[in-house]
Amino acid sequence: MRINTRKIRTDGKEKIRGENKYLEDLEFKNLYYARTLRSEVSRGIIKEIIYPEIPENYYIVDKNDIYRNEVKMVEVDMPIFAKDQVNYIGEPISLIVGQNKDVIIDIINNTKVIYEELPSVYSMEEAKANNVTIIEKENNEFVSHEFSTGDISSLNNCEIFDGVYETTYQEQLYMEKQGAVGDYKDGELIVYGSMQCPYYVKNALMHATGYNEINTRVIQTDTGGAFGGKEEYPSLMACQVAAATLKIKNPVRLIFDRREDIMYTTKRHPSKTYIKSYVKNNKIVGIDIDISLDAGPYIGLSDVVLQRALFTLNGAYQIENANIKGTVYATNNVFTGAFRGFGAPQSMFALEQHFNQVANKLKIDPFEFKKSHFVKQGQKTVTNGVYVEKIKLDEIADKLEKLSDYKNKMKLLDTEDYYYGIGVSFVPHGGGFTGDGEAEHIKAKVKLKKNKNNTVEILIANVEMGQGAKTALPKIVASVIDINLEDVIYNNPDTKYVPDSGPTVASRTTMVVGRLLYKAAEKVKERFNEEEFIIEENFKAPDYLVWDPETFQGNAYMSYSWSGNVAEVLVDKITYDVTVKNIYGVYDVGYPIDIKLVEGQIHGGIIQGMGMGMMENMTSKNGKIEQNNFEAYSVPTIKDMPHMEFDLVINEYDDGPYGAKGVGELTLVGIPPAIASAIENAVNKEFFKVPVTPEYILEVKEYADRNQI
């Protein structure tokens, strides 16, 4: 087949028919259920746990049942089960395991945990104030980075603009809840689960249990959505079910309730970003940025999230002088983590909103203002890396202007009932891991196995989680070798058989893993007449990639994808309800491996971005998430979907398969600022927070002086 042949998703039919099996559908012989006993206080010392009498064949699994009570992510600061102290509401203390769920519930309801409560920190402001210190680091700062480019202190006679921009929690709300099953058979520890990163889970299991490479095995089960929520969190659950199964030597299943999942699993980091810009001749020539992220009580992936937030802070623009600072704070709120965009939705909202506001203050059309700052090939990023590839932002802007009819739309007036507004955003998203991450940490390895019957099997650790990997990657292999798509086999990864091709995150699967498969497929093609063989391909960093992880200088990413979005909104003059009428998007994702999958990512990114931009208002009160169900946590439904149109700019990337770059995260990142800017345009006020809810519009429009928000 050829790469541009349109194909129906390989996993589509069985999913639409409900035939495929998710973790909850799988049958295990003599299965035990586990439910988590959770902390009821946000910070406290556990003085005593008084369990009721435990019936025969029921078990308590806790900190004493694990070899090393640490969840290995980047650091190992998070325990698998609370040690002597709990640090957030919902922190797991133990698992109650048995075969009758009613009995388990009964045990939990009759268990009493006695705490000596300690003072808590519930916000980044409280963390900074440092009246209470909750971690063994100064000022409740997990980590802080600062770097600069150019020389901002040399700027003089500039007009100064500033603002503080905030984003709140966002929940991934994958359809399939988090879950894992632990099993122990013939000396082998097996964990099945809904996950993005089988090898993260495997490494965490080996660390926690002391089991080795050979007798630890992780099998990904069909995964019903993830969005980053199943990047690091499954490692915790896997270690818990491992402890349980090793204790009772029977399979143990832990699947969360929706409320547990919403309240206690990782969410997008709340952020606060201070931006000060220096303007000369209607151009932003310098920028000072300080970002804070709320990590909750454990660092998890938060440092990496912060780095992605920081490294693309020039956005789609050339800014010669920049001071960039960022800090991850510890709080006793729920533990935050990976979510589609990974820091960029927070920092790009702040930057884009600031650009929009500066343009309005200078009385320049925001579209033109942003265009006049576009970065070009050969120029430098905030980390002093050189943009080596072609940058087609001008082409994106031209297409976007035509597609959205921006110039005429700008002239549209309010109606009797609605304020009309239009907003625009331009954002980059770096594909693959940050800096030297791919080369130094991930070191992806893929295998292709040519079978006697002329089928070819893809052996990688990357997963299908709804994004289309099971269609895109086989398409690459089939088209390189020139065989039918049906002759390429790609099963859910089982670490017993697949090499570590890295996690399914960071918009890297098609671009990085797909490229390795492309190269492997070329070798398979050459030897296709041989009966049976395996080709292995290892990642090598491209020569142009220069990165110093100590100083954060160089190319933070191998390549960038780009998007331009225009949002049109109607704001009800009475209720301030916002209706998004149209979203237009033009994207440079290199080359689309499958146009329908790209469109799917675009539509999904728009909806999830709309949620972040105007609807999904998730708040934490005294350390507890307040919206814990589908009703209170309002995500957009089909009725809220705007009219969506998109176009692509083809810009092939030499080190991507067929020129493909990252897609998945980019499509979300530009939406919140486009919508927030459109609302600013509609009601003629400035907004500094997303989601822009009707309640917030009311406050800004009718009560707040714009400088005091």
Next chain:
Amino acid sequence: MEVKSYIPIDLEDCLGELGNENYWLFAGGTDLMIRKRQWHGASRKFVRPVMFINDLKELNGIESDDDYIYIKACNSLAEVYENDEAPEILKKAIVSMANPEIRNMATIGGNVANAAKVGDTLPVLFLLDARVELRSKNEKRIRKISDFIKGKYQTDLRKGELLYQIIIPKKEYDINMFYKVGSRQGDTLSKLSVSCTMNIENNFVNDFRVAFGAINNKSIRDRYIEEKLINKSVSEAEGLIYTVLNGYQDLLYGDNDKRSTKRYREETAIKILHKFLKEALNEK
């Protein structure tokens, strides 16, 4: 935990048994099944015995005579919506509730007897001067809905009693509006709702009604304020718009909660009413 459940064969059996135990009445179950759940796959936590009344013939069907419509408690919201005689404004409220699947199961009696602050049929039934008929083994009594609903999840239902039917006076309303403000376009609970009707004849307002839902713990209806406009000419009434709005402003006590803010609820409700009055009084 095991609890007793009872499926009565007819209304008489139901009322007879109701006096014996402190039953939860289970009709559509759309709220109860959620509220009582503990863990997917585990039993619901019913600590009291449960009686399943949804299939009782006597509690289903909609009847009418010259003056009233009688909606039996176990009609689903969808059945009420599809009935030709059900008031237009009630249908507007119903179609804004939940989603089609839930509307097929949830009953109007459940929405009333549950007495949730956000129950969308409640303000409309207040507006329609609806009454509820309550039955027990030896008694039948009729109460105004505004007396039956006492507060958030609080009603005047007595032990051994069952909400038998909702009685709505037949009346034509020339202009009627149910305006719900939620957090998205569908499948959402009210942050607030405003229900209004007005009848104008020969340039005189001969009826005007307003009810606010989901703001205070109990729906708000105030005949005294409504009467300020009744029997006034349209132009007189127009001059009294602010008097009316001020009157209601004093009655609204919204909350700050996970769904919205006090200020948003109260101010938006007044604005919606204001717009309704301007349009209703200018149109004629």
